[in-house]
Amino acid sequence: MPTRDYYEVLGVSRDASGDEIKRAYRTLARKHHPDVAHDKSQAEHEFKEINAAYEVLSDPRKRAQYDRYGSVGNGSSPGMGDFGFAPSGFGDIFDMFFGNVRGGQARRAGPERGADLRYDVDITLEDAYNGTTKEVVFDRLAQCEPCNGSGAQPGTMVVPCDRCSGSGMVRTTRQTPLGQIVTQSPCSRCGGEGHVIPHPCAVCGGAGRRETETRLTVTVPAGVDDGSRIRIAGSGEGGTRGGPTGDLYVYLKIEPHRLFRREGRDTFVDVPVAFSEATLGGTIEVPSLAGDVDLTLPAGTQSGTTLRLRGYGMPTLRGATRGDHHVTVHVVVPTKLTRRQRELLEAYAEAGGEPDAERTFFDRVKDAFRPE
Numbered sequence: 257m258p259t260r261d262y263y264e265v266l267g268v269s270r271d272a273s274g275d276e277i278k279r280a281y282r283t284l285a286r287k288h289h290p291d292v293a294h295d296k297s298q299a300e301h302e303f304k305e306i307n308a309a310y311e312v313l314s315d316p317r318k319r320a321q322y323d324r325y326g327s328v329g330n331g332s333s334p335g336m337g338d339f340g341f342a343p344s345g346f347g348d349i350f351d352m353f354f355g356n357v358r359g360g361q362a363r364r365a366g367p368e369r370g371a372d373l374r375y376d377v378d379i380t381l382e383d384a385y386n387g388t389t390k391e392v393v394f395d396r397l398a399q400c401e402p403c404n405g406s407g408a409q410p411g412t413m414v415v416p417c418d419r420c421s422g423s424g425m426v427r428t429t430r431q432t433p434l435g436q437i438v439t440q441s442p443c444s445r446c447g448g449e450g451h452v453i454p455h456p457c458a459v460c461g462g463a464g465r466r467e468t469e470t471r472l473t474v475t476v477p478a479g480v481d482d483g484s485r486i487r488i489a490g491s492g493e494g495g496t497r498g499g500p501t502g503d504l505y506v507y508l509k510i511e512p513h514r515l516f517r518r519e520g521r522d523t524f525v526d527v528p529v530a531f532s533e534a535t536l537g538g539t540i541e542v543p544s545l546a547g548d549v550d551l552t553l554p555a556g557t558q559s560g561t562t563l564r565l566r567g568y569g570m571p572t573l574r575g576a577t578r579g580d581h582h583v584t585v586h587v588v589v590p591t592k593l594t595r596r597q598r599e600l601l602e603a604y605a606e607a608g609g610e611p612d613a614e615r616t617f618f619d620r621v622k623d624a625f626r627p628e
Contacts (some may be wrong), residue, residue: 262309262322272324275313281310348452367499372395373492375506379476381513385545385570387478391471392506398468399494399501403457407464412455417446449497465494474506481520481572482510515543521579522569526586529553534587543582544568551583559587 263270266280288302312318375392399405408414416422420443429439442448455464474486485505492502510518516525527542537555541548546568553563562584569579593601 258331260305262313265309268313272313274346277313281306283313288415300429334463345602357601360500364381369494369499370493370495370500370502373504375504376509377474377476377506378509378511379480380511381518382545383476384480384508385478388476388505390422390474390476392474393469393471393600395467397465398470398489400460401456402463403464403466405494405498406453407457407460407462408453409455409457414451414453417443417450417452419443419445422450424448462599464496472504476508478575480510481531481570482508485509516545518570520570521572521577523579524582524583524584526584528586528588529557531587531589534559534585542583545570549581555583557585557587559585561585 258293263272266277266284268274268276268280272280284306285303288299288306304330373394373396375394377392379388381388400407406414417424421603424443424446425440425448425622428439428441430439430577443450446452454461457464460466470491472488472491474488477488485507485573488504490501496502515525523545525542525543529540533540533553534557535555537553537557539550540553542551542565543549544565549565550570551563551565562582565581565583567578568581571578576588588596
């Protein structure tokens with residue numbers, strides 16, 4: 257009986273990529289494996305044909321020879337035994353049907369650490385400046401107290417599984433077209449745990465953990481920034497099979513402030529000042545996170561000028577230093593004047609207090625640099 261074209265066997269084109277050939281092989285191997293097919297004898301023939309085709313087309317050297325001569329090796333009809341070894345990826349197909357067939361000891365699942373949890377907390381800029389405490393309330397899977405996490409009803413015990421003798425794995429021997437295969441798979445009775453619970457805990461149902469509402473007081477240190485994270489060890493979800501408890505991570509979000517803005521350790525504020533204060537200078541009171549602070553305003557301060565108050569910004573986390581507080585002055589022009597105020601301003605303008613509108617800007621610049 258002539259051998260079918262290998263590309264036709266796998267159902268791929270002659271220019272198919274290696275990945276396409278591998279995907280086609282796995283799909284067909286699943287479909288025609290003797291252990292899953294209804295017609296065992298036909299499936300065995302097709303399974304060998306599929307493996308022979310894959311053995312050649314998955315090897316670039318053999319594929320090139322096949323494309324050129326239509327055969328590989330001594331010219332006999334290729335089959336699985338022609339090359340002395342199973343095709344690459346064949347072990348994956350075994351595992352797919354048989355489980356672990358590679359030998360060695362399969363270990364049952366051991367203690368597993370509980371999951372970490374996240375909790376988001378909103379705080380004010382004042383909280384970040386001074387430090388504060390926040391209460392958090394959340395649900396978590398904690399170790400069941402009545403059974404101490406064992407899953408067994410108090411007064412009873414967890415016992416080794418009699419089906420797998422406590423190993424968690426079951427060995428099975430099967431006869432296949434490829435010979436005798438010894439497989440290992442998780443025990444269906446104990447789920448690979450190696451033990452069973454004859455009398456499950458009435459509180460947790462044998463899970464060893466149960467959902468619990470938890471309340472914690474979290475200390476927020478002074479100097480934290482937006483997005484800062486506080487780790488509380490051992491306050492996450494409880495572990496399984498005696499594993500340790502996970503951690504709780506509290507993420508801080510600082511709410512926008514109506515007056516101040518923050519950049520790193522420095523704070524900023526905009527302050528309105530009267531025309532007379534900016535002109536004559538003096539001491540004004542400005543807000544800061546530390547409270548109201550006196551600021552010396554130089555005479556002739558222009559609108560938009562930023563003055564710095566050293567050490568009135570945000571503290572560092574260790575509290576050794578503080579940033580600065582930056583005050584931007586905005587001169588407010590009055591919109592309503594009394595008769596007396598108008599008269600005084602007009603007299604000021606007539607006395608030369610205002611720039612001459614008829615002179616150009618460049619003329620005034622020249623006067624400023626003209627020697628006296």
